[in-house]
Amino acid sequence: MNNVKISDIAQLQFGLYSKSSEEGDVKYLQAKHFDDSGILVEEIDTLLTKDDKNVSHLLQDGDVLFVGKGFRNFAWTYTTSIGEAIASSIFFVIRPNQSIAFPEFLATLFNTAKYQAYFQSMGAGSKITSIRKSELEAVTINLPDLETQKKIVELKRLHQRDMVLSKEIIEEKEIRFQSVINQLLNT
Template identity: 55%
Template sequence: MNQNIMTVRLEEISDLRFGYYTKPKEKGEIAYLQAKNFDEVGNSKQDLDNFLDPDPKNRLHLLNEGDILLIGKGNKNSAWVYKNEFGPAIASSIFFVIRPNQKKVLPEYLTIIFNTIQTQTYFQALGAGSSIPSIRKSELEAFTFILPPLALQEKIVGIKRLQNKELQLCKIIIAEKEKRNSAVINKLINEEIK
């Protein structure tokens, strides 16, 4: 194995905390992120409908660029990287907020690791036997993974971005084919009726 590639525990390269528990409002200055705001692979998927007003207590929970949100409860433990362009936001208590040391690990690389089938299976095994599967903070801190040099992490992230673009294009192509096929079928049916 390459000497620059090592296996690390999550707690060695990041700080972990729980998301913030509170009752959100319909309007406010800070987005209150919940699991429903993300798709199965952790991408943002819908308009926000829960907000908070800033106060001294919740300001401590504002997300920073590169923070990772990992769903800690339920049957899918997707991860997503927070970007400042999203606007001020606080993660709800369903999430772990992971603040990686970006001098050692790229947040996007770590998110790729979290969203792999192998890691998802591992997380599900941790929560097995509970009515609502959940990961304990100590178990997440002890999670080990391969940490290559930053240059290799960047290549892996680049490949994943290309894969995501390809998947989006495939979805668009499939939707267009479905529209075209439906139009042809409708035309044939209408011609047959005449």
């Protein structure tokens, strides 16, 4: 493992500030589209029309979006499978050098409790936390080899799937419990 600064393995830029609409040809990603774990959960209903001013902000496969403002500092990895998209200004767009840093590894790392606490401490003392670009670029991480990074990402995927299944089981148990209670009350 190597200790590296984010600036040594990635380029950072800010997302685009723009007024979205219900019509357009590019998805405009906002924090509201994600849950607290950084999982895309909401249909993307905010759109932009691609033009000369915003085309440079189109996301590329593997860009990591990181919320640098507020109390939800999650990270998420963009894939082209969701369609063309532009990140709103709430996000930093982190474009890792994929020959040394697997994008989903960075998102996984940034979503761990350790890094979440670290990011929260960066903005301590202010009402709404805001991480500066220079602070994010200076964050030092332990960067294992690509094979280990991919194993960590696979472990994260399995964990997320397990959490979804656990939630579904709990919901089913609640339905069955309510059904039994209703049957007993109606006899």
